[in-house]
Amino acid sequence: MANPSLLILAGDGIGPEVMAEVKRIIGWFGDKCGVTFDVSEDLVGGAAYDVHGVPLADATMARAQEADAVLLGAVGGPKYDVLDFSVKPERGLLRLRKEMDLYANLRPAQCFDALADFSSLKKEIVAGLDIMIVRELTSGVYFGEPRGIFPAEDGTRVGINTQRYTTEEIRRVARSAFELARRRNNKVCSMEKANVMESGILWREEVQWVHDNEYPDVELSHMYADNGAMQLVRWPKQFDVIVTDNLFGDVLSDCAAMLTGSLGMLPSASLGAPMANGRPKALYEPVHGSAPDIAGLGKANPIACILSFAMALRYSFDMGDEAARLERAVETVLADGVRTADLMGPEGGTPVSTSGMGDAILAALD
Numbered sequence: 344m345a346n347p348s349l350l351i352l353a354g355d356g357i358g359p360e361v362m363a364e365v366k367r368i369i370g371w372f373g374d375k376c377g378v379t380f381d382v383s384e385d386l387v388g389g390a391a392y393d394v395h396g397v398p399l400a401d402a403t404m405a406r407a408q409e410a411d412a413v414l415l416g417a418v419g420g421p422k423y424d425v426l427d428f429s430v431k432p433e434r435g436l437l438r439l440r441k442e443m444d445l446y447a448n449l450r451p452a453q454c455f456d457a458l459a460d461f462s463s464l465k466k467e468i469v470a471g472l473d474i475m476i477v478r479e480l481t482s483g484v485y486f487g488e489p490r491g492i493f494p495a496e497d498g499t500r501v502g503i504n505t506q507r508y509t510t511e512e513i514r515r516v517a518r519s520a521f522e523l524a525r526r527r528n529n530k531v532c533s534m535e536k537a538n539v540m541e542s543g544i545l546w547r548e549e550v551q552w553v554h555d556n557e558y559p560d561v562e563l564s565h566m567y568a569d570n571g572a573m574q575l576v577r578w579p580k581q582f583d584v585i586v587t588d589n590l591f592g593d594v595l596s597d598c599a600a601m602l603t604g605s606l607g608m609l610p611s612a613s614l615g616a617p618m619a620n621g622r623p624k625a626l627y628e629p630v631h632g633s634a635p636d637i638a639g640l641g642k643a644n645p646i647a648c649i650l651s652f653a654m655a656l657r658y659s660f661d662m663g664d665e666a667a668r669l670e671r672a673v674e675t676v677l678a679d680g681v682r683t684a685d686l687m688g689p690e691g692g693t694p695v696s697t698s699g700m701g702d703a704i705l706a707a708l709d
């Protein structure tokens with residue numbers, strides 16, 4: 344059988360720097376475990392604009408559609424701020440998400456014990472935390488019509504966005520959440536505002552329908568999203584998988600992520616419908632951006648990108664053991680006190696470089 348294919352789009356700024364460490368790790372899995380991928384690389388964001396005049400060439404889009412998984416670094420940077428909105432680097436990323444129809448955005452919030460002091464919350468609240476937020480990514484108020492700024496009857500203006508969800512849009516992301524729950528602790532909490540929004544009532548009813556008809560074995564609860572925000576900060580360990588819409592998910596996932604420390608630690612996955620081979624359409628990327636303030640200095644923390652690759656192993660390639668092995672290596676390195684600059688506390692110390700962190704993780708894998 345052919346090796347699974349992996350398309351790497353390193354992008355801009357620190358994207359190529361953190362991706363270089365992921366490539367070494369991919370190489371390690373090939374050499375030491377016989378786990379090999381057909382890896383190809385292409386351009387996205389400003390890097391693509393510089394060559395093609397667009398942030399994602401049609402040929403790259405086609406390769407992404409064909410790939411078993413896409414791994415992306417980061418896009419954007421001050422150099423491109425002057426560009427027209429239609430060719431901004433971020434548009435390349437949006438095009439990928441939209442055309443691959445990646446409707447389920449997985450954002451883990453996991454607290455490595457060694458970093459528990461880093462949280463803005465008390466150590467006992469976050470130590471051992473491991474939750475997963477599933478955010479609907481392709482519909483809702485960011486996409487609903489009508490939208491725009493219009494003249495109002497009184498001569499002033501009115502700004503309109505529309506929260507719109509169909510039955511099928513809710514059901515498919517609910518299924519993603521229930522599937523995940525079965526691989527974790529069999530527990531889903533769905534968040535909306537069914538008390539004040541009709542789209543929230545439909546959300547609650549359809550999630551319940553999917554549960555009752557397809558996943559009765561999974562424990563399901565519902566919560567209003569504002570209470571959910573409170574509960575996330577009060578006692579996050581009460582949750583395992585949270586499923587919510589695009590807007591609430593945007594806010595709640597950023598909030599949950601910061602429970603656990605640095606932006607340099609946070610991976611993500613965006614999944615779509617299964618392809619002919621049964622694998623979901625998939626894009627894996629760190630949550631952080633291109634970090635122009637530290638680009639080129641060897642200071643970037645590669646862990647977010649490395650953990651994104653671990654998610655690819657688990658969710659695209661069914662290699663849960665390999666993913667766990669990589670995550671354990673990261674945990675070991677952190678427990679040993681290896682830190683990039685973003686993970687240094689006020690007490691200071693000597694940070695390792697991007698490749699130094701890669702070296703340490705490779706050594707821990709061995």
Ligand code: NAI
Binds near residue numbers: 418608630632634
């Ligand atoms: P950013 O995430 O690039 O940086 C925010 C801060 O966190 C900076 O101080 C940066 O140095 C630090 N940081 C981020 N990742 C880090 C890492 N791996 N290791 C150590 N420190 C890290 O967000 P910012 O500054 O708002 O945006 C910079 C550029 O990135 C902009 O052009 C923006 O549009 C783009 N961006 C791209 C994203 C993507 O590709 N998915 C997401 C967010 C922003």
Ligand code: MG
Binds near residue numbers: 593594597
């Ligand atoms: Mg956000």
